[in-house]
Amino acid sequence: MLELKPDQTRQYIDAVAVFEALEEARSEARSTQGGMYWHAGPTHNRAATYLVRTSRTGAEKSLGARSPETEQIYERFMARKRDNGERVLALTQQLEQHRRLNRALRVGRVEPLVVKLLSKLAATGLMDHFRVVGTHALYAYETAAGVRLDTGVLSTRDIDLLWDTQKRVIFATRLARVDSSMLGVLKKVDPSFRLRKSQLYTAVNQDGFEVDIIRRMKVGGDDHPIKLSKAEEDFYVVQAPEAHKLLYTAGFSQVLVATDGTMARMNTLNPQAFIRFKRWMASHPDRDPLKSRRDALQADAVQQLVDRYL
Structure with a gap:
């Protein structure tokens, strides 16, 4: 058996750190798959508007009529979804850089x-x-x-x-x-x-x-x-x-x-x-x-x- 060179070991450790961070980010992003939207009734009355949660497969579930509580639910969900998406994208880009380094150093x-x-x-x-x-x-x-x-x-x-x-x-x-x-x-x-x-x-x-x-x-x-x-x-x-x-x-x-x-x-x-x-x-x-x-x-x-x- 032959031990890896120090630069190969260092690169592997750095690459794994990003890979595992991306694993965690993708796991978190799965909790915000699908979406939320406000569904208005036939009269388009604001009081008759309901918050609907959609799944990744298209299934829908009502979370209740529009209220300060459901508006907070909507805002928190959308903020989490946006943050999750940005984090996954950033880490994916970092991992691509490490892929190139892995290949160059024959890790x-x-x-x-x-x-x-x-x-x-x-x-x-x-x-x-x-x-x-x-x-x-x-x-x-x-x-x-x-x-x-x-x-x-x-x-x-x-x-x-x-x-x-x-x-x-x-x-x-x-x-x-x-x-x-x-x-x-x-x-x-x-x-x-x-x-x-x-x-x-x-x-x-x-x-x-x-x-x-x-x-x-x-x-x-x-x-x-x-x-x-x-x-x-x-x-x-x-x-x-x-x-x-x-x-x-x-x-x-x-x-x-x-x-x-x-x-x-x-x-x-x-x-x-x-x-x-x-x-x-x-x-x-x-x-x-x-x-x-x-x-x-x-x-x-x-x-x-x-x-x-x-």
């Missing part, structure tokens, strides 16, 4: 497609239902440690997303707000994504990059198979042995930087859980010998990160 090395995918899942609220597992988790660990692992440890052309079956109803509601299918969400990231006919838990794009969606093994009254939406074409989530140990363990969150300087947050496993899982896979009798050696290598690499940095 990141994650594939831009991965960062774009994570950003889309975060923006739609779907990331709350997934954990990144597998090789891509190594990017989170090395970033937290401020080092670069050997490329042979990190090389991969797929990302594994572990889905929480217990939040299935909430997931379906959120997915319906942003698209008709999970595959549709991926297509907004890269239109070339298609499901593999031989394994419907995998989508692959024209460059051969794959997204796999996995779940814990069926327990009790769990449904199986599970399709992520009612759309004609969408993921069927595949069962993965020992996946429950990855889902119900402490998490790990880290802001990553792509080679083009863009940034996104990855939610994954804590490093110790990764090490235990990889050692279990490496010792499994049915595991391909080539993959077993790679599993052991990755477990050793993360153990070194834990011992020396994390």
Whole structure:
């Protein structure tokens, strides 16, 4: 492993500070999505005017007749909405400057497609239902440690997303707000994504990059198979042995930087859980010998990160 240069570390710290401030600003801005307006009755009588709150989806709710109290509600809401918008815009502009510096100083090395995918899942609220597992988790660990692992440890052309079956109803509601299918969400990231006919838990794009969606093994009254939406074409989530140990363990969150300087947050496993899982896979009798050696290598690499940095 190779430690980052001081100027790279400094730039990463500064960029993350702006990124996290923008995360908070966007969260606050969501509370003022939609709008408010004064609705006058058919006589256009001021006394018969009502304050109406509109949601992001167009739903409306009356907040009461016009009065000093509702006028204050209106003024406070509009002021907050204006302030939120200005703050998000200013921080977005600052983050763009940091993107350029990230790229110039070669701060990141994650594939831009991965960062774009994570950003889309975060923006739609779907990331709350997934954990990144597998090789891509190594990017989170090395970033937290401020080092670069050997490329042979990190090389991969797929990302594994572990889905929480217990939040299935909430997931379906959120997915319906942003698209008709999970595959549709991926297509907004890269239109070339298609499901593999031989394994419907995998989508692959024209460059051969794959997204796999996995779940814990069926327990009790769990449904199986599970399709992520009612759309004609969408993921069927595949069962993965020992996946429950990855889902119900402490998490790990880290802001990553792509080679083009863009940034996104990855939610994954804590490093110790990764090490235990990889050692279990490496010792499994049915595991391909080539993959077993790679599993052991990755477990050793993360153990070194834990011992020396994390």
